[in-house]
Every structure is written in C-alpha cells, then in structure tokens.
Amino acid sequence: MTDKANPMSKNQPFTFICSDCGRTANDMTCIRRYGSRAKQASFRISTMHQAVCDICGETKDVTELRDFFYPSERAMLYLKNYLTQGKS
Ligand SMILES: [Zn+2]
Numbered sequence: 001m002t003d004k005a006n007p008m009s010k011n012q013p014f015t016f017i018c019s020d021c022g023r024t025a026n027d028m029t030c031i032r033r034y035g036s037r038a039k040q041a042s043f044r045i046s047t048m049h050q051a052v053c054d055i056c057g058e059t060k061d062v063t064e065l066r067d068f069f070y071p072s073e074r075a076m077l078y079l080k081n082y083l084t085q086g087k088s
C-alpha cells in the first residue's frame with residue numbers, strides 16, 4: 001500500500017546532505033514550484049555531524065533533509081548528477 005501524500009513513506013536515497021547541497025536543492029525546489037529562490041535558506045542547522053553527503057559524496061558536516069524543507073527528490077537527483085559528473 002502506497003501513500004502518495006507522504007513523501008517520506010517511500011524509501012528514498014537521500015538521508016543526510018551538507019548545507020551547500022541542501023541550500024542549492026532548496027533553491028532549485030522553490031524555483032520550480034514558485035518561480036523564485038528560497039526565501040529562507042535553511043530551517044535550522046540543528047544536528048550537524050561529519051558524514052558522507054548523499055548528494056555530492058564528500059565527507060562534510062551534514063544534516064537532515066528537514067533542515068532544508070525536504071527538497072524535491074528530482075532536484076536532489078539533478079544536483080547529484082551534476083556534482084558527480086565524471087567521477088566514479
Ligand atoms: Zn553535499
């Protein structure tokens with residue numbers, strides 16, 4: 001049984017992302033949805049820890065998607081493809 005109303009109900013590949021990627025993905029999501037950049041860059045950077053960013057693949061301070069208002073998976077996938085081009 002799938003619940004399309006809840007975006008977190010599916011198993012998505014993005015869990016922890018760095019602030020650079022989060023802010024960019026948030027902007028991309030807002031531009032697509034509202035035609036302008038995000039009014040607020042991030043919700044609050046609450047629980048940063050060192051780990052591999054699920055978007056850029058670098059070990060940085062990362063936090064939860066919640067802190068960037070859950071950017072769309074489409075935006076995060078696009079950003080990931082862009083940032084990891086040519087890397088294996
Ligand atoms: Zn990143």
